[in-house]
Amino acid sequence: MLKHHKYYVFLIGLYICLVSFPARAQITSTQKTNLISYLEQLEREFNIKFSYADEDLRLLQITVPDTNSLPEIIEDLRKKTLLNITKLDERYFAISKPNFVDICAIVVDNFENNTIMNATVEVLGNNISQITDLEGRFYLKEVPRNANIAIKHLGFKTKYLTVEELTGSNPCKTILMSPNYQQLEEVVVYQFLTTGITKKPDASIELDSDKFGILPGLIEPDVLQTIQALPGIKSVDETVSDINVRGGTNDQNLVLWDGIKMYHSGHFFGLISAFNPYLIEKVNIIKNGTSVQYGDGVSSVINISTRNNITDSFVGGAGFNLLSGDIYGHLPLSEKVSVQFSGRRSTTDFINTPTYNRFFDKVFQDSEVKDNDNSTNDENIVRNEDFYFYDFTGKLLYDISENQKVRISFINTNNHLRYTEKTDDRTATSLLDQANLSFGGSLESIWNSKWSTHLNLYYTSYNMDSQNIPSESQQLFQSNQVLEKAVKLNTNYKLGNGLNWLNGYQLNEVGITNFTQVSQPPYKSNIKGVILTHSLFSELDYESKNKKLIARGGLRLNYIKNLKTFKTFEKIILEPRLNINYALTDDIKTELLGEFKSQTTNQIIDLEQNFLGIEKRRWILSDDDILPITKSKQISLGLNYDKNTLYVGIEGFYKKVDGISTATQGFQNQDQFSGEIGKYDVSGIEFLINKKTATYSTWFSYAYNTNNYTFENITPSKFPNNLDIKHTITFAGTYTYKNFRMGLGANYHTGKPYTKPQEGNNSIILNVFPNKINYEEPNSSRLPAYLRADASVIYNFKIGTGIKSSVGASVLNILNKKNILNTYYRVDDQNEIETVEQISLGITPNFSFRMSF
Structure with missing residues (x-):
């Protein structure tokens, strides 16, 4: 109890x-x-x-x-x-309740959790509005308590909410905005390798410079360096001016900047991109399944677009690294007009940095010329170089109305070199100037809910002037000029739910002049050609209601006429294109791509030994005789798995390119001057596995290619392509911790083919002038395998209200491995064979500091 x-x-x-x-x-x-x-x-x-x-x-x-x-x-x-x-x-x-209240909030992207600056915050029915600051924040005083608010930003769905929902938010409430994805632009792989790289349903890859994270070896979002992280894209000579997409040469890439075709893309002889990345908004890379609105580029399309929307406040920035300094800005002049500008100039002509010295050593490799028995380096040689580069861009944005927008763009890039070698008894000088100047304009019009048009016009000019002036013997003067004018009209009509019809017309006139003058023996040549191309194209885009099937198919008709050559010609070329993406499940998608393409412009490559180690490439036109129109056919089949934080993709492809010449392929053997016409076919598999989270991303990629030439008049008629890289492996990772971003990776590929001289007494063909080397079969030998490891780190911080800053450091080739990029041979004055080896970049540090506001 x-x-x-x-x-x-x-x-x-x-x-x-x-x-x-x-x-x-x-x-x-x-x-x-x-x-x-x-x-x-x-x-x-x-x-x-x-x-x-x-x-x-x-x-x-x-x-x-x-x-x-x-x-x-x-x-x-x-x-x-x-x-x-x-x-x-x-x-x-x-x-x-008081009739008026003060409110504040922070506007954030609900996808990547990034703050959204320059969003318009409007109190509906009242003359009250504001723009979010760099932190995405807004603060409004004396707002009617019973009012409604609309938050707008291009690319996001308009957000509506009541003042009451923000009342009493302390600290400021966070407002999430959803991206506004339009039809046929749905992102399948949201983060691909690093932030800012996405894969779209048509298998193209899109780079967003504003959201770009970090890649090993890069501290700035260099467009043409970044795309080399993608499977199937690489540069066998470590440059951005010689990008090889699925075994193709660089001149087979169509590079567009705001719709303008670019004939020059690199600074410092291709080691860095000529495009300032900080006003670039999007970059679209297409390896296959190209839309019919694009002509040229039998290997790829690299479409670069600058920022295209008017801002309500000034946005700008500046920075420098160990090669150059730059500044950029976007300045609103009114609600309907704004201007963009950027400028960059090298510091190479008055400051020698470790980065510059490493780049210089790679470009000028006379010290790598070796005799078979002993070194021939002349320690008494004094070298002087006067080198600099710059680029300027500008853009005028004018919104006539919400449905009509005018854009006018220009870009000017320049590289200048004066290189001198002096000894006690001789002086040799090389001069090289490369300049590109382009203007373009566009008018975008939305006529009604179903019909829209896009009119684009441009003028582009590229000039390369070079001189090789030794103290004695032969002097060489060369000039290469390209002038192109174009007009293009796209019309887009919505036939129904998920079905769009694209039609268009494009007119291109391109003229190319090649001037050559030799002093001994006297020789002068001035060859000019002009090609006019009329193109009609039509294409249907379809997306099923359940979004499982996304398909695009079309036809491009080209009428090509050569106007100013000894032999005029006319050609009609049909180019069908196909792009199909089907979702087998929510996580597994398959894609079938195919295309026919053609191009009338190619680059011939002058031998390095003719210009003191400096490579020159000159544009030429097809003439249906010495050089036919280059045509390609390609088909590929891919399978992708993407779920949560894991992406796995595999793609097989076959590509055939006809109408190539030994002069455009960079031959450095017995066939380099033959001018033979042939073809190449390449087949391969590209594999990528990518594990990604909010803080880290790591990936492994592998590519296998078999790339062979066929030249009927060369023995043997079939042999490995100069760009036949059998195996390519990349393993890399990035990590983000608070304000730190880090990247580390390694790249490996098997050696490319080259041709050795025959051994013994038959190595040189005597009794001819000049004496010639007797080579083995074309591309019967291979260079050693290539391996390079890179690292980079970036730290973001603030130095004041509204000013964001970052410092970055990178090291290319941290193992300082001496990779042989190319080997060729020549006969010296003693009738002996010299071996010339081009070596990769050594260990190359870089540092950058940037501010944005």
């Missing part, structure tokens, strides 16, 4: 505690509760009364104050709810 008595006493005591202190227990809760329910608890707890209108307080939720003091509770409620709470006497309080 005693035990039961104690048990009852305990229960009674517990019941008294619960009854006596229910309000107190709830007051100290940290969970949100309805304001009216909480006021009723306060009335019971403190024996007070609140007078209010139920409709004013019914929807309000609060976090219960962590205090037992009534005055502190009342003050906390005033701050959190922005209500007027008036004490009438010791027991009664009156509560009412």
Whole structure:
């Protein structure tokens, strides 16, 4: 009985505690509760009364104050709810809503959790608006409490909410905005290798410079360096001016900048991109399945687009690295007009940095010329170089109305070199100037909900002037000029749900002049050609209701006429294109791509030994005789798995390219001057596995290619392509920790083919002038395998209100491995064979500092 008595006493005591202190227990809760329910608890707890209108307080939720003091509770409620709470006497309080309140919030992208600056915040029905700052924040004073707010930003769905929802937000409330994806632009792989790289349903890859994360060896979003991280794209000579896509040469890539065709893409002889990345908005890379609106580029399309929207506030930045300094800005002139500008210039002509020295050593490799028996380096040679580069861009943006927009762009790039070698008895000088100047304009019009048009015009000019002036013997002067004018009209009509019809017309006129003058023996040549191309194209885009099937198919008709050559010609070429993407499941998708393409411009490659180690490439036109129109056929089949944080993709392809010449392929053997016409076919497999989270991304890629030439008049007629890289492997990773971004990776590929001289006494063909080397079969030998490891790190910080800054450091080839990029041979004055080896970049550090505002 005693035990039961104690048990009852305990229960009674517990019941008294619960009854006596229910309000107190709830007051100290940290969970949100309805304001009216909480006021009723306060009335019971403190024996007070609140007078209010139920409709004013019914929807309000609060976090219960962590205090037992009534005055502190009342003050906390005033701050959190922005209500007027008036004490009438010791027991009664009156509560009412003020007519005007102050509100603040931070606007954030709900996809990558990035703040959104320059979003328009408008109080509907009132003349009150504001633009979010660099942190995505806005703060409005004296806003009507019963008003509604609209938050707008291009690329995001408009967000509507009431002022009441933001009332009492302390700290400022976070507002999430959803990206506004249009039809046929749905992103399948949101993060591909690093942030800012996405794979689209048509299998193209898109780079977003604003969201770009980090890649090993890169501290700035260099466009043409970045795309080399993608499977199937590489440069066998470590340059951006010689990018090889699926075994093709660089001149087989169509590079567009704001719709303008670019004939020059590199600074410092191709080691860095000529395009300032900080005004670039999107870069689209297409390896196959190209839309019919694009001509040229039998290997790929690299479409670079600068920022295309008018901002309400000034955006700009500046920075420098160990090669150059740059500045850029986007300046609004009115609600409908704004201008963009950028400028970059090298510091190479007045500051020698470790980065410059490594780049210089790679470009000028005379010290790598070796005799078979001993070194022939002349220690008495004094070398002087005057080298610099620069680029300028500008853009005018004018919105005539919401449905009509005018854009005018220009770009100017320049490289200048004067290189001199002096000894006691001779002086040799090489001069090289490369300049590109382009202008373009576009008019985008939306005529109704179904029909829109895009008109684009451009003029582009490229000039390369070179001189090789030794102290004695032959002097060489060369000039290469390209002039192109074009007009293009696209029309897009929505036939129905998920079905769009693209039609268009394009007119291109391209003229190329090649001038050559030799002093001994006297020789002069001035060859000019002009080709006019009319193109009609039509294409259907389809997306099923369940979005499982996305398909695009079309036909491009080219009428090509050569106007100013000894032999005029006319050609009609049909180019069908196909692009199909089908979702087998939510996570597994397959893609079938195919295309026919053609191009009339190619580059011939001058031998390095003719220009003191400096390579020159000159553009030429097809003439249907010495050089036919280059045509390609390609088909590929891919399978992709993408779920949560894992992406796995595999793609097989076959490509055949006809109408190539030994002069455009960079031959350095017995066939380099033959001018034979042939073809190449390449087949391969590209594999990528990518594990990605919010803080790290790691990937492994592998590519296998078999790339062979066929030249009927060469023995043997079939042999490996100069760009036949059998195996390519990349293993890399990036990591983000707070304000730090780090990247580390390694690249490996098997050696490319080259041709050795025959051994023994038959290595040189005598009794001819000049003496010639007797080679083995073409490309019957291979260079050693290539291996390079790179690292980079970037730290972001603020140096003031509204000013973001970053410092970055990178090291290319951290193992300092001497990879042989190319080997060729020549006969010296003693009738002996010299071996010339081009070596890769050595260990190359770089550093950058940037500010944006």
